[in-house]
Amino acid sequence: MSALNKKVYFAFLCLEVLLIASSGMWNADVLAQGVEKIFYPELKQPALSIKLLKAKGKVSVSPEVSYLIRCFKGNEEMVFFSGKEVFIKIGSAGMVISEGEKDTLEDQVQRVIFVPKNKRFCFSLNGGKYRGLLEMVFQAEDSSLLALNWLWVEDYLKGVVPFEMGKRTQSEFEALKAQVLTARTYALYQIQKSDRKGFDLESTVLDQLYGTMDKEERLVNKAIAETEGEVITYKGKFIQAFYHANCGGMTESVDQVWGHNRVPYLVSVWDKDFCSWYKRYKWRVVWEREKLEKSLPQYLKEYAEDPPDTVGQIKDIKIKKKSKSGRVRFLEIKTDKEKFRVEKDKIRWVIRNADNPEAILPSTFFDLEVIKNAEGDIDSIVFEGRGNGHGVGMCQTGAIGMAREGYTYRQILQHYYPHTEITKVY
Numbered sequence: 421m422s423a424l425n426k427k428v429y430f431a432f433l434c435l436e437v438l439l440i441a442s443s444g445m446w447n448a449d450v451l452a453q454g455v456e457k458i459f460y461p462e463l464k465q466p467a468l469s470i471k472l473l474k475a476k477g478k479v480s481v482s483p484e485v486s487y488l489i490r491c492f493k494g495n496e497e498m499v500f501f502s503g504k505e506v507f508i509k510i511g512s513a514g515m516v517i518s519e520g521e522k523d524t525l526e527d528q529v530q531r532v533i534f535v536p537k538n539k540r541f542c543f544s545l546n547g548g549k550y551r552g553l554l555e556m557v558f559q560a561e562d563s564s565l566l567a568l569n570w571l572w573v574e575d576y577l578k579g580v581v582p583f584e585m586g587k588r589t590q591s592e593f594e595a596l597k598a599q600v601l602t603a604r605t606y607a608l609y610q611i612q613k614s615d616r617k618g619f620d621l622e623s624t625v626l627d628q629l630y631g632t633m634d635k636e637e638r639l640v641n642k643a644i645a646e647t648e649g650e651v652i653t654y655k656g657k658f659i660q661a662f663y664h665a666n667c668g669g670m671t672e673s674v675d676q677v678w679g680h681n682r683v684p685y686l687v688s689v690w691d692k693d694f695c696s697w698y699k700r701y702k703w704r705v706v707w708e709r710e711k712l713e714k715s716l717p718q719y720l721k722e723y724a725e726d727p728p729d730t731v732g733q734i735k736d737i738k739i740k741k742k743s744k745s746g747r748v749r750f751l752e753i754k755t756d757k758e759k760f761r762v763e764k765d766k767i768r769w770v771i772r773n774a775d776n777p778e779a780i781l782p783s784t785f786f787d788l789e790v791i792k793n794a795e796g797d798i799d800s801i802v803f804e805g806r807g808n809g810h811g812v813g814m815c816q817t818g819a820i821g822m823a824r825e826g827y828t829y830r831q832i833l834q835h836y837y838p839h840t841e842i843t844k845v846y
Contacts, residue, residue: 464572583629597829649846667815668807694821732757783807
């Protein structure tokens with residue numbers, strides 16, 4: 421169906437209401453309620469906004485059936501109705517909205533909202549299907565498009581947990597429920613923060629992985645439904661529900677990783693080998709000295725004061741201090757030019773992975789060995805460690821191990837977040 425301008429749409433809506441009236445189903449409040457619900461859809465609460473992408477190129481949006489398109493230019497609003505694919509691109513002073521490749525609906529748009537008119541309430545962005553609404557915002561500072569997905573928290577979890585936990589079996593169902601509560605609590609905690617840049621959560625590991633509807637899992641959706649509204653609290657408030665892939669046998673206190681204040685529910689916990697089944701429970705990374713020397717300057721820039729363009733030749737590398745859990749607190753790298761001291765979780769981001777420098781070091785739970793050649797120069801550095809991730813909060817593979825042994829999601833969460841409670845907030 422071709423896009424209809426606002427006047428035509430209202431005529432269409434009025435005709436629909438008249439048809440209802442003629443069938444004896446109409447009352448005086450139908451029109452007002454209908455317009456309100458269509459133009460301001462009642463997303464279930466609590467709802468949040470997810471940053472799907474930031475782009476400078478053209479993006480496409482498609483409805484499952486049809487949708488309303490609300491375009492904002494300053495204080496002016498234009499409304500269209502369409503059942504076709506719509507394209508959005510950057511224009512001279514905002515976004516250009518087109519139905520198909522050529523039929524321009526509006527230009528110089530600063531903000532546009534796509535409101536699906538279907539029971540499932542979903543849309544497609546660049547071919548990927550998502551639940552909820554889509555908002556596109558023009559970013560004048562760098563002439564880009566910001567795509568935000570607005571949706572109910574419970575629907576958001578359907579796109580998070582499958583990515584965070586992978587495909588699980590019925591014997592691991594309690595671990596899925598534990599993950600649901602951590603992800604829900606994390607999200608609701610983030611909503612309360614006031615320092616977000618126009619949205620609540622990233623769709624990447626910067627917050628929680630979030631993906632398309634085709635990745636949803638029946639068992640995950642069951643776990644979400646059975647725990648709806650349940651969160652983890654400490655003294656009546658949402659906790660900071662950090663979690664990670666594998667703790668290597670011992671989780672870490674939050675103050676030993678990022679310098680946060682110590683809190684009773686984010687302390688080091690013995691995992692009792694629940695996570696030892698994981699393939700990356702133990703790992704080994706070997707850096708050739710010359711390759712590490714080339715890699716270091718690029719990544720030291722973010723974590724060291726006034727790093728040089730080249731570090732020179734590495735003369736020694738030492739672990740100067742470990743935490744009580746066994747993780748490295750301070751790593752000292754000595755070169756023929758100077759010394760560099762890297763702390764806590766920053767170590768993973770500076771050292772990286774020798775086989776894939778785009779990936780960071782699995783954890784700071786390691787020992788190292790310096791291998792020297794016949795001349796006494798360093799030939800390579802061997803890092804041998806355990807675990808995968810920062811080590812704070814729930815160990816995901818440990819939770820799976822506990823579920824396999826018959827523990828409930830409540831017991832799993834009490835183990836990894838001591839002194840907390842499970843509270844139903846809606």
